[in-house]
Amino acid sequence: MTGNWGGGYVTDVPYLTGYFISQSPQMLALCCLINGVAVDPPWENPRLHYLELGCGRGMNACVLAASNPGWQVTGIDFMPGAVADARRLAAEAGLENITFIEADLASFADSPAAAALAEVDVISAHGVWSWVGDAVRAGIVRLAAARLRAGGMFHVSYNALPAQQDALALQRVLREAGRRVVGRSDRQAMAGREVVQALVAAKATNLIGSETVREMVGRLERVPAAYLAHEYMNAAWRPCWHADVAADLAGAKLEFVGHARLVENFVDMMLTPEQREVHDRFDDPMMRELVIDTCINRTLHHDVYVRGASRMAAEERDAMLGRVRLALATTPEEFSYVLTMPAGEATVSEASYRPMVAALAEGPRSIAELIAARGPAAPPANPGEVAMVLAGTYQAMVVRDGNGEPDARAHRFNLAVARRMVRLDDLNATSAMASARVGAGFACRAAETLIAAHLGALGAAPDPAALAASMVPEGPQRQELAGLVAKVLHDRLAVWQRLGIV
Template identity: 35%
Template sequence: MNDWTAGYMTDINYTYGYYSELNPQRVGLAFLNRGLVFPEVTTACELGFGQGLSVAIHAAGSTAGWHGTDFNPAQAAFAGDLVAASGADARLRDDAFAEFCTRPDLPDFDFIGLHGIWSWISDANRAVIVDFVRRRLKVGGVLYISYNTLPGWAAFAPMRHLMTGHADLLGAEGRGIVNRVDGAIDFAEKLLATNPLFSRANPLVGERLKKMKEQNRHYLAHEYFNRDWHPMHFATMADWLDGAKLDYACSAHYLDHLDAVNLTPAQQTFLAEVPDPMFRETVRDFMVNQQFRRDYWVKGARRMSPLERVEALKTRRVMLATARDQVSMKIAGALGEASLNDAVYGPVLDLLADLRPHSLGQMEQSLRGKGLSFNQIVEACLVLTGVGHLYAVHDDAVAAKVRRQTDRLNAHLCGKARSGGDIAYLASPVTGGGIIVDRIQQLFVASIVQGRKQPADWAGDVWKTLSSQGQKLVKEGKPLETAEANLAELTAQARTFADRRLPALRALQIV
């Protein structure tokens, strides 16, 4: 392996994921829920951006100037193509952290984000990042950071060590990393089949191994098989970030804000009696067996008065981006599945069903006759955002200003969908972020943008693309063999798309 890799997996492409927590537009509601002042983001940075889908979408969907680096030149080149397609204000590089973080030509930032990177780099690189945040994050600025967490990974860490050892020592280099990953999983399964005392003491290890077998091998290679892999306790993370003068703000995973679906009444009472807020986070991680934290930190936490908080919340605008009847009334938390209270969520969803932006203050006025308190409305918005149905939205002027950038990026992404389905997101100028749109739906969007009016026309365009490459649809696990069958299925999908998905995509100004 080349020295420039620093032990990080480079012989297999990283996945084309999008991570909404890296969207600065998402910070406001989470901060206000905790009574914290959040900054206006005019400059932002993503460290270790992978294929760059998140940074490209966020640069296209905002007026902020973005910077970032990923040391893998192939990934940096791909990300650069996305940015060039949109024409957004983003400067992306393939520098190592030590090189990028000491550049003299960088601005100070309102927002810095790292998704997952922290767990897979050395202590030396962590020190570089902390120093960068200390010097380059503005006072009042926000850091988003996610990482593998203890105690959730404590039981599986020895098994991960065993599998990487197998891949390194017994997996032949010439077979490629995917075969080495498969070989390591197979070896681990055979070990567990001997019923070792380790698996008897840690019965959930076998279940996690089964889940691994179902996951994308590109993801597994980067998740488990790098040289560095360091889950850590929240308190250890706090010690690291103390040198950058950061205060813990809140979880970026909105469902973490809802204790009712994550903690039993006894746990809530016990936790409330822990006087130190930082130690309280550590205790909570034990209660939910936390495996992965997604957190916002701030340089200089500023508390609002209760009046200031409510007034600021009332100005926040949100919109529903899912058809009303497609919103599940169940959510999953650490305690399992829970049902949403229809007396609260029913009226909220009915109001938002027009797929238009509403301020929380307007929602309070409109729902006054439904017996809902403002706090219930705020909590409902947090939950609906957490499950991916609701989004914080830009001012109309900002959305109009960035629309051309997102249109160009979406045209580029839809063009890539002609040959494959690796990227399952398009950019919304309304939310400033990514929206899930699968390959076939992206091809429908491209047909609509080209002026096609009817679902049958969209289906015909998609079938021309697929058939020219010898590709066929798969239905109920079986390929559709004839052109007629494929065209009929695409037409049915197009009609469903027109009825169920297209209205929201139009509201999000993706189409």
């Protein structure tokens, strides 16, 4: 029994742990710079205060705290089990710059604890807005109005209309059928899923009609029950129009800037020329977003807002972007020149980007240096597009100046995450490694975190069998790892070194 405090949100099953680079201040700042909005670059700010709303079990918040020892990170969630788990991870990693608060966002803004919160530079609410009721959304707006500083960034993700209209029947059937079964929400979700699948097999028009809904139905089979419960069993789930979210957030003087998934800031890459013509008839960003959402299948928005957006001239924007330093987060051989977007795929000019990738393989470079690396005869390049192609595809990451030793606190955190994954016997799970050079997490599999964390502890690249033996006791896990270690060391070591992880 969990009582009735959830306001219709699922509270009897903990959510999964996850790290999402779209929540990182570096992605939000790149989005702002690309859209010509002046922000203090987080990679130059040693004292940033980051607030995560609905932080769940704290993985994202802990990765950011571990990657930025000078920052203060605060996470809020109303599930005591999630908050306890988050605090345990922070304690295991010895993080002293993070606080988790157990509170209901519907009322937290009006509490003495909120009044005592230091002014915030960045707020992120991932996986919350369209899954909670009006009172919680209003509480989030009051909190941003009261605690986010002028010029601060706000990130919100939500299920978006019209793409999610096809999911209305799916969610309703799954939840209603599930609710009729006695038991925990994850079991209810599985029971609801079975009814959805039976209706799909029986060719129910509203569950098979569109490609979107067919994809969603296919996904039901592949995701864990806890995900299904948090995705579909909430009473207040309601997909939103972009303009309605913007109207609500205007209550905190927040102005829409663009998209944390950087590719979505480049309209040419998402719309056909005919669609673009209609889009360009409007100056109003709300109308433009409506046209884009009508043309493409964007089921989840990752929107970036600023509390008082200060617009830059194009030269200033390009100069700021030109100073951004990037490090290659993949190997030159694996670098993909094909971009995946909501509307399909696009290929970027290899002639333009290959010299940049080659320069990055030698070490971190500023975007201005990368553009220059193409040689004097190359045509002019747009620094925003370079940021999108390299960092927006997660094949490069923003890095701070300096090539110093990996930070001991980030390493201790990676080791704590690795040990947790060994205990959970979940080495295939998605994970992330902290890096003080990057100031954000590097997404990877848990087995890679384990290997990198132990490499750091040994301080060199030792024999793969000895490394596997140092990581886990004799048994099936060690055998599984031994096969992986040599391959991962060969493929990833240079990447981890460039990112300052080892």
